Amino acid sequence: MTATSPHSPLTPPHTTPPHTAPATAAAAPAPPAPAGAPPAESVPDREAPASALPASGGAAVTAGDPAALHTPVIAWFETNARDLPWRRPDAGAWGVMVSEFMLQQTPVSRVLPVYEQWLARWPRPADLAAEAPGEAVRAWGRLGYPRRALRLHGAAQAITERYDGDVPREHAQLLSLPGIGEYTAAAVASFAYGQRHAVLDTNVRRVFARAVTGVQYPPNATTAAERKLARALLPEDPGTAARWAASSMELGALVCTAKNEGCARCPIAARCAWRLAGKPAHEGPARRGQTYAGTDRQVRGRLLAVLRDAPGPVAQAVLDTVWNEPVQRARALDGLVADGLVEPLDNGLYRLPQG
């Protein structure tokens, strides 16, 4: 049965080549949105257009003409978009949602194999909801941030109970699900249902910071000004808005990256405010580097790795071997239990949560 949604606004009705490309996935053709595209009814995010944009002086800014940005970026996307499984027409809303959970802070290349296995095992929300949460944590493997697995499982249960097994279409409904915040709600509504939403992820924020605002990097946390700018740049037509969201995101992921600026390959290099300004270096304090070695996170990771790889309950003595500092070790284990990622049994054994 059809799992969930209609065709994605991001992919052509064409069938993908049998020998689909792997992680590195070269460019795959992504023709214009199909005519009788997605439903797309709701039109939130309405806001005054150009008003939010910085005053334009020369050719740089896109003030009164956001289309000057939309057209070349979307055209670039048609030719350079990666052929990713969650962008295929048959992915459905559930596929889109699963991919968004997995992609939170995790590279595409590492998500691909886990995504495929996940969807094969749990093709619908109800399938996952019927499993013990520990199975979700186990299948999550080494993607990192395993709480996401727990939340995805919780979201699947909520969808099964409250929405009759179908991924909800409304932004507010999506937002009410565990693990779904502002970004993911907008992404699912836009990518899966073709709605008009400002989809502000780290890629889009960087592209806007450079191309429109003229600075190398966006602020650490998303600001009201960024949201306003994103809404102002949103195309009126829902289908085009969804296309724009995917296109601007892909541009940030493939060309306008954090470490490199592929201006030579950029479709809007000619009007990029940052480039036109001579690419001034980032001002202000350097972003805080996240040290990992020796942190509770590392200990938690080791403890959970043991539980994931064990078929059943594990004795405390075994867990004790992963870290020699007892106080930190105990704190990490307690944290995992408090988070619901680990279930303590009454006989000194621990296991992944059963329900």
Next chain:
DNA sequence: TACACGTGGAG
């Protein structure tokens, strides 16, 4: 608002 939360590849 700032910080906790995993993991591994790239430069």
Next chain:
DNA sequence: TCTCCAAGTGT
């Protein structure tokens, strides 16, 4: 080797 960072969320 070591720093940076990858489609964020929750508190």
